[in-house]
Every structure is written in C-alpha cells, then in structure tokens.
Amino acid sequence: MASTTRPTLLPGDEIPSSLIPSHPTKPLRLGPGLRHLPPSQILPTVSGQLITLPQKSSMWIEYNSSRYIPTQSDLVIGTILRSGPDFYYVLLSPFTPPATLPHLAFEGATKKTRPQLNPGSLVYARVTLANKHMDPEVECVSATTGKADGLGPLTNGGMVFDVSLGFARRLLMAKSKEEGKIEVLELLGGEEGKLSFETAVGRNGKVWIGSEDIKTVVIVGRALKETDEKKLGVEAQRKLVRKLIKEMK
C-alpha cells in the first residue's frame, strides 16, 4: 500500500515521508483534507487518495462528499435569502449560516444603481472570506480589476441541479474532458446533440444550466445528474447522451 504513489489514506494515517514533496525553494502547500501538526507532522483528516505534485510542491487528498465547507476563492452558486441594509444574505448549502454578499459587490454597482435581487434568485459568486469563526463572505466582482469575469446574477431562464462536490470539482477543472473524464457537456452541445445552453458550476455542488429552451435545460441537467450518481465512464456518457437525444426527438 505504501509502495504505490497514490495511497488511499484514512484519517490519522501516517503519510510515508518519501511521498511528501520536498522542493528546494517553494514552500510546501497543503490542500483539502490535510492538517499540519507542528512541528513537522502532516496527517489526513478525511479518507481519500493522496495526490502529490512535486513540481508545484503541493499535496492534497482527493475525495468526494456532499457537504460544502466554504474555502477562499471558490466559485459558488448561491440563493438569495433576503436583503439587509448593506448586504444580501446568500445560502450556499442547506442548513448552514448564510453568507453575506455586499450590495456594492457587483460590476459597476453604486449606491443608486445596483442589481435588485429578490429572495430566491441565484448568483454566481466568489468566496472572499472563509473563516471558521465568521460567516462566509462572497462577491460578484473582482476586487482588483472591478470586472465581473462571468460572475453575477444568474438570470434569463435556467435551473440549478445538485451534484456531489467531487463532480463539481471535475466540472470546474480546466481540462474537464481529459482530467475529469466528463464529456456529456461537449457531446450535448456538439455534433451529437446540437443543443445550445450555458452553464455555471459552483464548487458547492451546484450546476446551473441556462437556455431559451426548457427541454434543453432538463436534458442537460438530467445527463449531468445521472453521470454523477451512476458514476458513468466516458463510454457510458456517450451512450447516455445518445439515449437522451433520442428521447427528446
């Protein structure tokens, strides 16, 4: 077990020191699922596969779960709960304290012109503050450039689908087809399906599908949910897409 490069670890297991990346200049970066016990002990806190990137001097535990724990600079999809004097209260996952979204944290927003969001509307936002002692904070604008960069209210028809956190992470990968092994979106939008739709993926296990056509929204959402729940491989995804397209016609 210790001999493989990607061992499966349980909480509290010892990490073989040969696997811990040691880079001459870059400091070691710990990702999700690991904790550092001073002075030099690193222990996993969840069960999953240990992934190490010696070039980047980083390591993390790859695992799947369904409860989102806010982390800084994650992209999330939130539901507006209510509006306060200066903030919107946004729900990132059920039964957790709401995150705050300042009224002015939108592109081009001023006191007089700001988006009016009703309870229940959706926003695509970035987590700016994630601290265990405070409620999380999100924003829909980049604080440095003042640009929205695709963030903001999710409007013009669409629907949110719940997926597992691991699946959302795969969808968010830069190469979700090669690394995440997810092809459904390309297939549905490409030659196979010729559907036109837009998506927004939240790290909190939510996928928003927007389209003029309601049928398209449902088909894409179902394809994603089924791929996640039934753990479909690339070949099975192709089969599923063919089946769904046939059903639609």
Add this chain to the structure above:
Amino acid sequence: MTATSEPEAALGVLPRADGSAKYSHAGYTVTAAVNGPIEAQRKDENPYEAHVDVIVRPAAGVGGTRERHLESILQSSLSHIILIKNFPRSLIQIVLQVEDSPENDYVNTKLVQGNLNFAIMPALFQTAVLALLSAGVPMRATATATAVAVVFHDGVKRTVVDPSPREIEIARSVHVLAFTSHDELLLAESEGDFIVKEWDEVYETAKKICCHSAPADDGMQMALDEEAAAGPDMRHFLRSTMESKVAADLYWK
C-alpha cells in the same frame, strides 16, 4: 455460542444525508445518517467547537433512558475523534437507527427500562464512525470498537468476544472497548463484577481485535493470525471498506 459472522457494511445508503452507513455484525444491524457541519440551534451553540448530536433510535418504539445513556457515551467518545475545533458554532448530527438485534431464546425480550444493553454499543459506534467517514467529516483518527464478556461456565472462566444475549445474561461482567487508529483507548465501559486481572485480559483481547493491523504475507504473521482468529480484525475491515468506497468515488482518476 458466539455469532461468528464477519462484519458487513455498506456506505452511502441514504442519498439525502451527507453521509450514511449500514453495518451489521454479531446479529445487530444499524443504519446511520450523518449531517454536518450545519447550523446549530442557539442552545447547542458553542463558540469554540462543534456540537456533536447523537440520536439513537431503537428497532421498535421510541427511545427512553437507555437510549439517552447510549447517546451520551457515544457523544463523548465521538467528540474525541472528530475535529470539533474546526467548526465552531456548528452542529454535527449523527442519527443511529437500530434495525435488527439478535433475539434471546431464553428470556423474555420485553425491554426493561434502565437496563443497559452493552452488546449493541460496538455496532452503534462502528456505524457512526463509518457514516462519519462517508460524510467526509474531518477527523483526528478512525476508531474501532468491540464488546467482550467474561463468562463462568462450569467453573471455567472464558472471555467471549461479541457475546450473544444469552451469554450476556449469564456473564459475570460485560465490557465495551474502543480504540483509535493510533492504538489509544477511546472508550471503556464495564458492567458487572470483575477484578483488575480480568479487566486486563479483556483489554488485551479487545486490543487484539481492534488494533490488529492488516495481515502481512510472511509465515510468521500467518501463524499469529491463526492465533488471533478469536475475533474479527476490525481495523482491516474498516480499511478495506473505506478503500473500496474511495476507489468507487475516484473511478475517473
């Protein structure tokens, strides 16, 4: 007669819960659901750590004093392995539903209030740990538990692992022990008359079951394994269960 069945477990059986597990061993079947960290009620809110809420539901009827006692024991030992300091002001809820328990052919099975059933504790504890692992709740370590009874039969003393209801009936003392994956004693509850020497024997037996690490391939280990065949190898069971879960989750890797 000990129920010598190997432990069995299934993870993620409840799709709506954050994590869930179904575990059966020694005649007991328990299903657990874990939700958390979620927002705690005002009265349960602790500014420094998460509140761990354990709810035990019996197979029939509603829980009483007995279940409350089991809950308090489980709550305090589970709080030790969950990283509760990471989630202040939140709640981690663990619901344990007993589905099946072995019947006692010898005595009336009417539930007696205040009479603690120790034999069910390892099943409850193990299910809770499996469900926590399935939910991905950050933990310090994993843990395994077992029940051991000291029985005097025809003047001969025997230690029985995973005792049946009949054996508990005639046992002089019953003990429940749990160990973390760092071989630390996490839970030790005893009932009945016993002397320190007996407890030491019970401790050694339980430790062998809970902390026996995965079998190696060389002949020496094999001989030892046969010796330790008195009970199941809980740690190996936990690891293989989790390894198959992780492998299923990361099928795309």
